[in-house]
Amino acid sequence: MGSRTIEEIREDFPALKRRRNGKPPIYLDNACTTMVPRQVIASIEEYYTDYPACSGTRSRHWFAREVFGRIEGTPGKEGESSRRIIAGFINANSEKEIIFTLNTTHAINMVALGFPFRSGDVVLLTDKEHNSNLLPWLKLQKEGRIKVDFTLPNDRDEFDLDAFERKMKNNRVRLVSMGYTSNITGYTIPAREIIKIAHQYGALVLLDGAQTVPHQTIDVQSLDVDFLAFSLHKMCGPRGVGVLYGKKELLGQKPHEEDEADNVIVPVILGGATVANSTYHSYTLTLPPYRFEAGIQNYPAQIASGAAVQYLQQIGMDRIRDHVDGLNHFLSGELMKRYGDTGWFRIIGPQDASKRGGILTFEVKRPNALGIAVDLSEKSNIMIRDGALCVHSYFNEKFGLQWTRPISHSEHRMVYRVSFYFYNTIDECRIFLETLDEIFKERGYI
Numbered sequence: 001m002g003s004r005t006i007e008e009i010r011e012d013f014p015a016l017k018r019r020r021n022g023k024p025p026i027y028l029d030n031a032c033t034t035m036v037p038r039q040v041i042a043s044i045e046e047y048y049t050d051y052p053a054c055s056g057t058r059s060r061h062w063f064a065r066e067v068f069g070r071i072e073g074t075p076g077k078e079g080e081s082s083r084r085i086i087a088g089f090i091n092a093n094s095e096k097e098i099i100f101t102l103n104t105t106h107a108i109n110m111v112a113l114g115f116p117f118r119s120g121d122v123v124l125l126t127d128k129e130h131n132s133n134l135l136p137w138l139k140l141q142k143e144g145r146i147k148v149d150f151t152l153p154n155d156r157d158e159f160d161l162d163a164f165e166r167k168m169k170n171n172r173v174r175l176v177s178m179g180y181t182s183n184i185t186g187y188t189i190p191a192r193e194i195i196k197i198a199h200q201y202g203a204l205v206l207l208d209g210a211q212t213v214p215h216q217t218i219d220v221q222s223l224d225v226d227f228l229a230f231s232l233h234k235m236c237g238p239r240g241v242g243v244l245y246g247k248k249e250l251l252g253q254k255p256h257e258e259d260e261a262d263n264v265i266v267p268v269i270l271g272g273a274t275v276a277n278s279t280y281h282s283y284t285l286t287l288p289p290y291r292f293e294a295g296i297q298n299y300p301a302q303i304a305s306g307a308a309v310q311y312l313q314q315i316g317m318d319r320i321r322d323h324v325d326g327l328n329h330f331l332s333g334e335l336m337k338r339y340g341d342t343g344w345f346r347i348i349g350p351q352d353a354s355k356r357g358g359i360l361t362f363e364v365k366r367p368n369a370l371g372i373a374v375d376l377s378e379k380s381n382i383m384i385r386d387g388a389l390c391v392h393s394y395f396n397e398k399f400g401l402q403w404t405r406p407i408s409h410s411e412h413r414m415v416y417r418v419s420f421y422f423y424n425t426i427d428e429c430r431i432f433l434e435t436l437d438e439i440f441k442e443r444g445y446i
């Protein structure tokens with residue numbers, strides 16, 4: 001962890017200092033949202049304390065220039081601006097390709113609503129898309145504007161490139177929109193190969209990087225990805241800020257959206273900052289990224305996003321990945337050793353933990369399988385996620401509708417997700433194992 005130990009790094013997170021019943025929190029719900037270090041909190045506080053104004057894209061005064069400087073850069077100090085820090089983090093060609101959004105969901109909707117689809121166009125997804133990368137497309141399908149199709153995994157639950165290429169060959173796929181890393185299984189799809197094939201067939205690729213960008217180095221230029229969406233709150237950043245990266249040529253340059261070329265997304269929410277000029281009858285657009293950032297922005301969060309990325313960079317993305325992989329390997333191995341043969345305990349996704357990044361989702365198929373996440377929280381302050389994980393479509397298909405409330409008590413099943421980040425420890429995993437064992441015993445499972 002850089003030159004600092006994990007114990008030293010944990011000191012940065014005020015929430016980890018809390019105690020309930022004399023015990024610390026064990027936060028294993030990082031795929032939902034992560035803890036926030038004091039450096040990021042300080043950055044938010046600094047905005048409200050020292051320069052709580054709008055940005056210099058609007059006003060020209062002292063405070064506005066300070067806000068502008070921290071988001072866009074001041075001459076000679078560009079390295080400190082959050083848009084540039086984020087552009088550098090994913091190796092975008094320019095900070096103009098970084099659009100601030102509310103979150104990943106907002107970023108994906110911006111493409112769905114702003115892309116010039118033609119009737120009959122197909123948008124191709126995987127079978128495990130988060131609702132945020134499913135519903136926007138289902139809505140367009142319902143309106144008759146596109147057709148949604150799915151490419152299915154192989155029998156090891158990994159991406160099937162041959163099946164994908166067959167889909168590309170036999171359908172008029174205009175856009176491939178896929179979760180880069182599944183929030184159910186932690187499996188990361190072979191994006192480089194997917195993008196290459198998609199481009200061969202003339203389709204563009206949008207990657208939902210919500211679970212990927214926080215965990216590994218991403219190079220959008222080397223990947224050649226067209227759009228990438230992610231959320232800062234899953235990478236130690238503030239809530240309410242995400243990013244849509246788009247290649248410059250796909251974000252538009254013309255003052256009127258109707259003049260934009262094929263494949264260019266146009267803004268769907270208009271207002272302050274999106275327009276260069278307006279009359280009572282017409283308007284002209286600003287250039288990207290501003291044409292996509294309508295209205296007064298969440299400036300403190302945009303500024304703190306830069307602080308969050310710098311914080312991760314200081315720890316090192318390779319170290320983050322190695323640490324998280326190690327924890328997942330340990331806990332997966334221990335769980336399978338204890339319950340792998342029972343028939344009612346199953347890890348979802350690839351069995352090889354090294355293919356599941358920071359996510360360990362398991363199914364418990366026993367009478368009264370509900371409520372284990374609450375028990376873990378009550379007994380040992382362990383925080384994990386349960387339920388459909390915002391991927392209802394997948395569980396309804398695999399487990400049947402009403403899968404948490406089946407007719408027969410003995411058919412109860414529930415899905416639990418443990419998700420790690422760099423501040424988690426092996427000791428926390430041990431407490432998790434002990435507490436889960438106690439719960440299973442109390443419930444008469446073992």
Ligand SMILES: Cc1ncc(COP(=O)(O)O)c(C=O)c1O
Binds near residue numbers: 031032103132133183
């Ligand atoms: C794979 C994936 N996509 C999209 C999202 C939505 O992210 P947000 O709620 O930040 O928009 C999530 C969040 O859990 C996710 O895991």
